[in-house]
Amino acid sequence: MTGQTPPDRIAERVAAATPQALATGVRGLSDRAIAWIFITPTMLLLLAINIFPLIWTIQLSFTNFRANRTNAAVKNVGIDNYTSILSDPDIWAAMQSTAHFVFWTIILQTLIGFTLAWLLDRKFRGHGFWTTIILIPMMLSPAVVGNFWRFLYQPQIGLFNYIIAFFTGVDPSSFEMIGSVQLAPWSIIIVDTWMWTPYVMLICLAGLRSIPDYIYEAAEVDRASHWRQFWSITIPMALPFIMLAVLFRGIENFKMFDMVNLLTSGGPGSTTEVASITLKREAFEKWRTGFSSAFAIILFVTVFGLANIYVKALNQVKSR
Amino acid sequence: MSNQSERSLLSRIFRRGPWETAATLFIAAGVLMLLQPFAMILYTMSFITTLIGVVMFIVVTKFPE
Numbered sequence: 001m002t003g004q005t006p007p008d009r010i011a012e013r014v015a016a017a018t019p020q021a022l023a024t025g026v027r028g029l030s031d032r033a034i035a036w037i038f039i040t041p042t043m044l045l046l047l048a049i050n051i052f053p054l055i056w057t058i059q060l061s062f063t064n065f066r067a068n069r070t071n072a073a074v075k076n077v078g079i080d081n082y083t084s085i086l087s088d089p090d091i092w093a094a095m096q097s098t099a100h101f102v103f104w105t106i107i108l109q110t111l112i113g114f115t116l117a118w119l120l121d122r123k124f125r126g127h128g129f130w131t132t133i134i135l136i137p138m139m140l141s142p143a144v145v146g147n148f149w150r151f152l153y154q155p156q157i158g159l160f161n162y163i164i165a166f167f168t169g170v171d172p173s174s175f176e177m178i179g180s181v182q183l184a185p186w187s188i189i190i191v192d193t194w195m196w197t198p199y200v201m202l203i204c205l206a207g208l209r210s211i212p213d214y215i216y217e218a219a220e221v222d223r224a225s226h227w228r229q230f231w232s233i234t235i236p237m238a239l240p241f242i243m244l245a246v247l248f249r250g251i252e253n254f255k256m257f258d259m260v261n262l263l264t265s266g267g268p269g270s271t272t273e274v275a276s277i278t279l280k281r282e283a284f285e286k287w288r289t290g291f292s293s294a295f296a297i298i299l300f301v302t303v304f305g306l307a308n309i310y311v312k313a314l315n316q317v318k319s320r
Numbered sequence: 321m322s323n324q325s326e327r328s329l330l331s332r333i334f335r336r337g338p339w340e341t342a343a344t345l346f347i348a349a350g351v352l353m354l355l356q357p358f359a360m361i362l363y364t365m366s367f368i369t370t371l372i373g374v375v376m377f378i379v380v381t382k383f384p385e
Contacts, residue, residue: 302351306351
């Protein structure tokens with residue numbers, strides 16, 4: 001005796017518990033129709049909150065609409081918004097700031113994340129504890145991270161300046177991470193690296209744990225050195241996972257807004273003005289809604305393209 | 321007979337793999353052109369390149385393996 005109720009008995013009890021009016025209504029419907037009834041609310045919600053705003057944004061991107069002048073006549077400007085964005089040196093500069101941010105965060109996060117994963121994969125005493133400690137920054141809200149790093153970067157009372165001063169001997173109040181044109185781009189790179197390296201580490205760790213031990217054992221039998229094993233087994237077998245992490249972080253950092261907005265708001269001047277900050281300024285400070293819609297569509301198509309590559313890479317990893 | 325050979329020729333041309341790779345290359349080139357700091361003309365042409373890649377990707381994923 002297993003103590004479990006047979007499925008037929010459960011179906012009978014469910015049928016008996018169904019109200020008569022509902023049972024009569026549903027009985028005449030096919031399985032396909034019932035499935036449609038279940039998914040229709042979700043589809044409608046998705047259409048209302050995702051598809052409709054997207055179509056509206058595409059439509060607005062071809063107009064001169066301004067959200068602060070809703071009574072003004074809306075003129076169709078064709079692809080003028082797109083051509084002015086794609087020939088605007090200021091927006092090109094914002095794209096370069098984004099590129100600088102994305103490039104350095106990916107390099108640092110991949111190098112540090114993979115190194116940490118490689119060290120944690122050794123399974124030393126207390127490695128579980130250290131994994132949990134390393135994962136903490138990733139679990140924090142970007143708003144919290146942005147705010148407390150602003151305090152850490154304070155030249156007078158900030159801990160960051162004191163740590164740099166301790167190791168280099170320079171005066172802690174002699175430099176300002178957020179206020180300096182040279183250092184501000186690096187200040188956001190440091191915070192993003194601190195926060196998201198654990199994520200890259202997790203993906204790399206999954207990749208390293210997926211390598212079967214017998215491959216290393218065979219390499220040991222063939223007297224391959226540790227260096228040779230690392231370059232000929234570890235790196236090639238973990239590479240799809242590293243690529244996955246790089247693509248994911250690339251997509252996320254390309255549209256990074258919250259942390260940069262809290263830390264520097266694009267300043268000083270426009271040195272840390274990444275694409276999403278420019279978009280916010282165009283949309284909600286200059287109120288050029290049509291123009292900013294076109295800009296949003298350009299960013300959307302770029303992210304959508306990268307996401308396609310990401311899904312392709314993900315399928316390749318899955319099929320391994 | 322000719323119908324069959326025509327179909328096999330079409331299925332050989334419209335294979336998903338190489339077309340998907342071409343679409344991926346278009347997208348990657350478009351993104352690099354958008355973010356590069358060297359030539360304004362590349363920046364100007366970046367969106368259309370990415371868009372071609374994305375549309376191509378959506379179409380070619382319907383091709384047989």
